[in-house]
Amino acid sequence: MQKPDSLIFDMDGTLWDAVDTYAYSWNIVFKEQGIDKTISRDVLAGMVGMEGKKVIEILMPEFEHDRRVEIYSIVNDKRHNLIREKGGILYPGVREGLRLLAEKYPLFILSNCAKGIIRQFIDWAGIDELIKDELAHGVNFMPKSHNIKLLMDKHGLTNPVYVGDTEGDGLQSRLAGIPFVFVSYGFGTTDDYDLKFDDFTALAEHFVSL
Structure with missing residues (x-):
């Protein structure tokens, strides 16, 4: 794998773990809406990285699509x-x-989360000056492979890598035609990667040294 010209990061399971907060947001809204349902951390952790439409199908099979979308919108508003x-x-x-890494590469965050959540994360983590741009699935409801290409076109990236923690991240990287860097400490597992790191410090040291 040749030296990249940029790094694009997944968010959940790659940069942070906010599953407890996500589960809390679902459970508050279910209670407010009079829905007798509780989502556990373990259930939600297994869905990290999925597109929203898949998550709401699994979490709310008893509701019609429009009602699922309505509830999901309320959850995301609460989540902010x-x-x-x-x-x-x-x-x-x-x-x-x-x-x-930001001293050497332009850095991006691309996630299958709702619109606005990446910005909330960036502000919470205090890393605004380190991230050049971000793109969430909730902006256009397109798969990661499509959105990776959007970032590449927008910023003139010729050789980015995508850093993520799930098999789906690897698949979407392949579809976008870029290398996949797997971090094993997140929520998923896969054997399909170009590089693997067991902690973020090792990842940073590797790319800084190139």
Whole structure:
């Protein structure tokens, strides 16, 4: 794998773990809506990285599509405030590693989350000056492979890599025609990657040294 000209990061399971906050947002809304349902951390952790339409099909099979979308919209509105208040767990070495990497590469975040959540994360983590741009699935409801290409076109990237933690991240990287860097500490597993790292510090040190 040749030296990249940029790094595009997944968010959940790659930069932080906010599953407890996400589960809390679902459960608050279910209670407010009079829905007798509770989502556990383990159930939600298994869906990290999925597109929203798939998540709501799994979580709310008893509702029609429009009602699922309505509830999901309320959850995401609630989540904006909760991320500011509760945040999540930044993985060890992420803030320091991003700071080192940003001196050498343009950095991007691309996630299958709802619109606005990446910005909430960036503000919460205090990394605004390190991230050149971000793109969420909720902006255009397109797959990661499509959105990777959008970032490439917008910023003139010729050799980016995508850093993620799930098999789906690897598949979408392949579809976009770019290398996939797998971080094993996240929520998923896969054997299909170009590079693998067990912690963020090792990842940062590798790319800084190129």
